[in-house]
Amino acid sequence: MTESDLPVANLTPGRWGNPAQSVELPAAARDALKHLGVRRPTPPAEAGEESGHPGAEPAPEAGGAGSAVGAGGARSAAAGGAGLGVTAGQLEFLSSVVGSQHVALEWEARWGHTRGYSTTDLLRFRAGDTDDVPDAVVYPGTHDEVQAILAGAAEHDLAVVPYAGGTSVVGGLAPTRRFITLDLRRLDQLEELDEISRTATLQAGVRGPVAEALLAERGYTLGHFPQSYEGASIGGYAAARSSGQSSAGYGRFDQMVVALTIATPRGTIQLGRAPMSAAGPDLRQLILGSEGAFGIITSVVVRIRPRPTERHFEGWRFDDFDSGLTAVRRLAQDGPLPTVLRLSDEVETAVNLADPDVLGGGSGGVLAIIGFDGPYNQATADVLTASGGTNLGEGPGETWRLGRYRAPYLRDPLLDEGALVETLETATFWSRVPALKAAVTQALVDALSTTPPLVLCHISHVYETGASLYFTVICAQTDDPITQWRTAKAAANKAIAEAGATISHHHGIGTDHRAAYTAEIGPLALEALHAVKQTLDPHNVMNPGILLPEIQRLS
Numbered sequence: 264m265t266e267s268d269l270p271v272a273n274l275t276p277g278r279w280g281n282p283a284q285s286v287e288l289p290a291a292a293r294d295a296l297k298h299l300g301v302r303r304p305t306p307p308a309e310a311g312e313e314s315g316h317p318g319a320e321p322a323p324e325a326g327g328a329g330s331a332v333g334a335g336g337a338r339s340a341a342a343g344g345a346g347l348g349v350t351a352g353q354l355e356f357l358s359s360v361v362g363s364q365h366v367a368l369e370w371e372a373r374w375g376h377t378r379g380y381s382t383t384d385l386l387r388f389r390a391g392d393t394d395d396v397p398d399a400v401v402y403p404g405t406h407d408e409v410q411a412i413l414a415g416a417a418e419h420d421l422a423v424v425p426y427a428g429g430t431s432v433v434g435g436l437a438p439t440r441r442f443i444t445l446d447l448r449r450l451d452q453l454e455e456l457d458e459i460s461r462t463a464t465l466q467a468g469v470r471g472p473v474a475e476a477l478l479a480e481r482g483y484t485l486g487h488f489p490q491s492y493e494g495a496s497i498g499g500y501a502a503a504r505s506s507g508q509s510s511a512g513y514g515r516f517d518q519m520v521v522a523l524t525i526a527t528p529r530g531t532i533q534l535g536r537a538p539m540s541a542a543g544p545d546l547r548q549l550i551l552g553s554e555g556a557f558g559i560i561t562s563v564v565v566r567i568r569p570r571p572t573e574r575h576f577e578g579w580r581f582d583d584f585d586s587g588l589t590a591v592r593r594l595a596q597d598g599p600l601p602t603v604l605r606l607s608d609e610v611e612t613a614v615n616l617a618d619p620d621v622l623g624g625g626s627g628g629v630l631a632i633i634g635f636d637g638p639y640n641q642a643t644a645d646v647l648t649a650s651g652g653t654n655l656g657e658g659p660g661e662t663w664r665l666g667r668y669r670a671p672y673l674r675d676p677l678l679d680e681g682a683l684v685e686t687l688e689t690a691t692f693w694s695r696v697p698a699l700k701a702a703v704t705q706a707l708v709d710a711l712s713t714t715p716p717l718v719l720c721h722i723s724h725v726y727e728t729g730a731s732l733y734f735t736v737i738c739a740q741t742d743d744p745i746t747q748w749r750t751a752k753a754a755a756n757k758a759i760a761e762a763g764a765t766i767s768h769h770h771g772i773g774t775d776h777r778a779a780y781t782a783e784i785g786p787l788a789l790e791a792l793h794a795v796k797q798t799l800d801p802h803n804v805m806n807p808g809i810l811l812p813e814i815q816r817l818s
């Protein structure tokens with residue numbers, strides 16, 4: 264099975280993954296949770312029930328995103344009457360642009376576009392928290408429709424949140440004002456494939472597996488495989504500077520983008536006339552990572568590569584994280600890099616390996632995974648051997664490859680059992696990696712001292728000058744797990760800032776990281792970004808409070 268065979272997961276609100284493939288927690292994991300003091304919480308409130316949010320109408324009988332896109336969405340809800348989140352004038356405007364059948368006001372569609380998939384988001388779903396529910400969900404079908412909505416948004420007093428796959432884990436879909444959601448799923452085309460230049464023009468709503476399948480038909484791959492691959496979309500990858508598990512071989516998503524089109528409230532901008540250019544600053548980089556604050560990316564031109572005819576994955580053992588770190592740094596700096604390069608620390612190795620004998624007679628150590636899209640490269644293996652690594656063969660590599668999208672499925676059953684489980688990530692230069700890892704781990708342990716946590720860490724994105732660190736935290740939930748996590752996350756953010764690292768390597772900023780981001784870039788850089796926002800979005804209709812703190816709106 265390869266990525267182009269995987270189906271798109273139709274995510275349900277508040278629970279990760281393809282509902283048809285939910286996973287059970289292994290019995291051994293349940294036992295392990297007892298050692299962390301994890302106890303099953305009292306049954307959660309029925310998610311999706313109304314809780315008096317000012318814009319919420321009584322839940323209608325059926326509907327949902329699927330039926331909303333179908334016939335009669337706006338008409339039927341409008342006929343339903345009182346308490347709609349949008350005014351008649353706003354509804355008339357939206358319907359005039361996209362057609363009333365592409366405006367959904369039903370509760371189920373709006374609830375299904377509420378927030379994203381951070382653990383805090385999931386806990387708020389479980390608590391039935393209806394803050395952040397959009398007033399309407401609109402499904403534009405063309406760039407021009409997106410452009411027309413943004414151009415008229417201020418006049419109709421609408422704040423707009425673009426929604427691609429909905430997998431944000433940083434509060435990127437929860438703005439600071441009431442809003443409508445523009446779901447881009449109808450922008451689902453491979454517009455052009457230039458085999459001579461090896462580029463593909465993909466619309467923003469194409470989901471990861473669909474992009475791979477469309478390219479596979481022509482013998483190509485994008486090579487972008489984040490762990491959210493089953494749900495996330497091209498537009499979201501670009502807007503949040505995503506990085507996939509094969510980044511060592513294919514690069515980050517922002518490195519793949521050669522051109523893009525963005526609709527802003529002031530008009531359309533097209534960037535990228537050539538692969539590289541000395542014509543001033545690279546404005547593509549201003550839009551990549553802008554998380555909808557300046558406008559909506561409607562299509563991107565990405566570099567593509569021939570589909571590999573063979574793939575190899577294998578596991579390697581190192582005595583400890585430090586020796587593994589030296590090995591992956593050597594590969595990152597002097598090569599040859601594999602396509603996938605991943606190093607788990609001692610705790611992550613112990614937690615993830617059901618069979619510790621994989622590492623050789625229970626002697627401890629840490630696990631590294633390397634993968635090649637294409638022929639096996641013995642020179643890579645030679646560097647690992649010279650750095651003290653032991654080749655464990657294909658078994659652990661294949662286990663990782665086959666389970667790579669399943670790990671996030673465990674979060675919901677863990678939450679069901681009463682565990683708090685969440686991830687965070689950062690990046691720094693090689694010389695600072697050990698201190699950063701120690702500082703973040705200590706901050707989490709201290710902040711969660713009443714529910715002692717397991718803190719797992721791995722490296723899976725490497726550069727010549729540094730790497731990202733990805734942490735997973737597991738502990739017992741307190742009675743207020745949302746505050747519990749926010750406190751721990753604040754401590755981790757502080758440790759990241761004090762260590763001179765970045766608040767995010769690939770999850771982005773959203774609302775959760777906004778304060779840390781503004782501190783990271785400083786007041787002058789923030790002012791410059793606000794000036795860009797003021798120019799492209801003078802009435803602040805785009806993603807208010809996401810990425811940037813809100814500024815005063817022009818009247």
Ligand SMILES: Cc1cc2nc3c(=O)[nH]c(=O)nc-3n(C[C@H](O)[C@H](O)[C@H](O)COP(=O)(O)OP(=O)(O)OC[C@H]3O[C@@H](n4cnc5c(N)ncnc54)[C@H](O)[C@@H]3O)c2cc1C
Pocket residue numbers: 279379380381424425426427428429430431432434435436447467488489490491494495496497498499500501502503504505506507508553554555556558559560561671769770771773806809
């Ligand atoms: C289980 C899980 C695993 C994950 N693993 C990874 C990983 O391995 N690597 C990684 O990089 N990320 C990962 N993420 C985070 C997330 O999947 C990425 O940030 C992804 O890029 C978001 O894409 P999306 O299509 O879901 O975007 P959305 O969540 O819909 O949107 C993200 C942000 O961008 C804005 N936006 C969306 N589309 C556009 C557009 N066309 N133009 C302008 N703004 C837009 C949204 O308003 C929002 O602020 C993971 C998330 C989960 C839940």
